Amino acid sequence: MIQFNFEIDFALKDPNKTIDWISQTIVSEGRQEGDINYIFCDDDYLHKINVEFLNHDTLTDIISFDYSVGKIIHGDVFISVERVRENAQLFKINFEEELYRVVIHGILHYCGYKDNTHKDKEIMRRREDLHLKKFKLIL
Numbered sequence: 001m002i003q004f005n006f007e008i009d010f011a012l013k014d015p016n017k018t019i020d021w022i023s024q025t026i027v028s029e030g031r032q033e034g035d036i037n038y039i040f041c042d043d044d045y046l047h048k049i050n051v052e053f054l055n056h057d058t059l060t061d062i063i064s065f066d067y068s069v070g071k072i073i074h075g076d077v078f079i080s081v082e083r084v085r086e087n088a089q090l091f092k093i094n095f096e097e098e099l100y101r102v103v104i105h106g107i108l109h110y111c112g113y114k115d116n117t118h119k120d121k122e123i124m125r126r127r128e129d130l131h132l133k134k135f136k137l138i139l
Contacts, residue, residue, distance in 0.1 A: 002033065007041040010081050013096070018103070021135045025104060026073055028131075029111040034074035035067075036110075038103065046080040061087055064106040077106035097132065104131045 002019045004012060012018050026033045043059050050056045050063060061083040067074040079102055088098035108127050114120040 002036045003038070005037060005039045007039060007045050008081060010040050018100075018135075021131075022103070022107060024134065025107055025131045026111070028134075029108070030071065031068075031111055032072045034069070034072040036073060036107075037076045038106075039076065039078045040081050041078060043080050043082045046078050046083070049078055059083055062102050062106055064109050066110050068110050073107070073110045075106070075110055077103070079103065079106075100132060100135055101128050104128055104135075 002022055004015055004018075022036070023033050046061075046063060047057075047059055050058060050060055053065075054063065059080070061080050063078045065076045065078075067076075079099075081099070084099050084102055085095055088095040091098065105124070105128060108124060108131075109115075113124050113127055115124045
């Protein structure tokens with residue numbers, strides 16, 4: 001089950017379509033949907049998690065904790081809406097496109113994709129682009 005939680009005043013435009021898209025992505029990646037919680041927050045909230053749990057004193061747009069068992073995906077995905085908004089401006093793209101890229105980025109990590117090396121980042125970006133195109137078809 002996919003759930004959205006909000007620690008700030010923010011709402012997704014169409015949460016049901018977003019859930020369907022995430023579910024379809026999981027299946028298309030050869031995985032099964034378990035319990036996945038998205039927590040939308042601000043920079044301060046996510047920074048505290050980054051320091052406390054990962055010992056990183058930096059801002060980030062997403063932190064995902066993977067509790068998957070085999071091919072069944074379970075996890076908590078924390079997203080700083082504030083950071084996503086700033087990144088969208090920096091990259092000169094639409095806020096929603098950047099937001100949904102980050103939303104699916106966490107799921108792709110759970111599916112085994114990494115972004116540690118240049119090659120891994122390229123593969124991750126291609127998968128993000130593929131699934132973003134599918135989401136645009138749903139809307």
